[in-house]
């Protein structure tokens with residue numbers, strides 16, 4: 001496999017769920033070792049796109065290539081941090097056991113780690129600075145600490161592509177910047193590609209190489225300056241959008257409302273919920 | 284007291300069942316599926332009374348119907364909310380059906396009580412061997428699937444992405460839960476299966492956050508509760524199931540004072 005192969009390449013891809021096209025004829029390519037932020041309103045298809053990259057959802061049309069090969073289910077080269085983490089908060093199990101369950105977790109037999117497994121778990125915990133969380137029950141860790149453990153879990157197996165679905169959910173701005181910086185440093189240090197979905201562009205500014213913006217079944221990939229513009233976002237939101245830059249921050253406005261903020265206010269409580277009533281209807 | 288055959292049988296049967304319940308129950312609590320375990324026990328009641336009706340052994344009916352129901356429940360679906368409603372309906376229906384079967388056998392009130400609340404002091408030598416066989420099958424099955432099961436229980440979305448079939452392990456696990464439930468029902472009865480399958484693992488998970496120690500502790504607590512319960516029953520002449528459930532509840536509450544007071 002050539003080193004230069006794109007991490008993720010979509011060619012005219014249509015993804016449908018429940019008979020409805022979530023993405024329609026989308027093409028883009030995320031390069032190897034690229035850190036891409038993925039944005040878009042609730043229901044734009046961020047999670048769906050990641051599931052398609054993981055081979056959990058077959059495209060209705062088009063081709064998805066991952067690290068130079070057609071996407072397959074169970075690809076060990078992909079690390080994944082899912083958006084739904086409801087199971088984590090109440091667990092009485094230690095962070096170590098939680099991360100360790102990922103080590104060759106698909107094999108039959110007893111969950112015995114062995115020396116290689118122990119080394120791998122220790123390495124992953126160290127990469128995210130979570131060594132001191134290893135022996136505490138998950139139920140007694142904070143949201144930000146759980147995020148680190150989930151990140152460690154995604155690193156098990158040394159992936160070359162990392163899919164992080166909404167790692168910033170329910171974190172305060174300070175912790176958000178920490179997680180972004182951590183993801184960025186993992187990306188540089190390990191030389192891997194990272195696709196990082198988020199609700200708001202601002203915490204990602206300065207860290208991401210490019211941004212992938214989804215909306216109305218379409219996608220736009222480019223630098224922040226290329227994509228976060230009135231004309232591009234108006235097309236993706238299907239409504240007139242104005243982009244305001246103020247003191248190093250970017251505000252995506254429609255009719256005087258900050259779209260990115262308005263749209264995701266409910267989201268901490270309903271992370272991963274697919275209730276159609278959560279979709280925003282534009283006047 | 285071990286001079287008596289029936290006491291030796293009781294200790295052996297309770298020991299086998301405690302090990303099985305402690306291990307399977309650990310995963311049941313980890314997966315937050317205790318309600319499913321409870322429901323399976325009730326289905327077992329129907330199986331046992333139905334078996335008496337058609338003239339086969341109650342234990343056979345118990346095992347057959349709980350395993351069938353466990354597999355069915357596993358296929359029912361992943362959505363938790365829906366699952367609870369479906370389980371609740373199956374649970375009530377099967378108890379009702381069991382009652383109807385019982386209705387045809389009014390003479391067997393004692394047998395019904397034994398099914399519902401267990402009577403470990405009446406376990407025969409043959410039953411002990413059957414329990415041992417079932418126990419070995421259950422534990423071997425759990426050992427084979429424990430690794431992917433753990434992964435799927437802790438991080439279902441990630442496990443699925445890595446190629447672990449959530450449906451397959453969900454079904455296999457509930458089949459094992461059904462087997463364990465049928466065994467526990469033999470000791471504490473279908474209504475009190477929680478005492479051996481949920482109490483000890485929940486207590487263990489409150490005491491240690493390590494997986495290995497948790498499993499071991501869960502088994503030891505179940506063993507202690509079962510054997511101590513039988514001993515107390517022998518000396519007091521009160522029902523053994525009462526003692527086992529009391530010990531189970533006491534151990535759980537004693538190990539988490541914060542929770543029992545804060546949420547009571």
Ligand SMILES: Nc1ncnc2c1ncn2[C@@H]1O[C@H](COP(=O)(O)OP(=O)(O)OP(=O)(O)O)[C@@H](O)[C@H]1O
Nearest residue numbers: 017018022041042043044045046047048049272274
């Ligand atoms: N199982 C399903 N069946 C039918 N439609 C679904 C299913 N899952 C998701 N959808 C729909 O697909 C669309 C894309 O959902 P997806 O979860 O990918 O959005 P998202 O961008 O990740 O949103 P969020 O920001 O809320 O996480 C939504 O309109 C959603 O309602």
Ligand SMILES: [Mg+2]
Nearest residue numbers: 046047083272
């Ligand atoms: Mg999503």
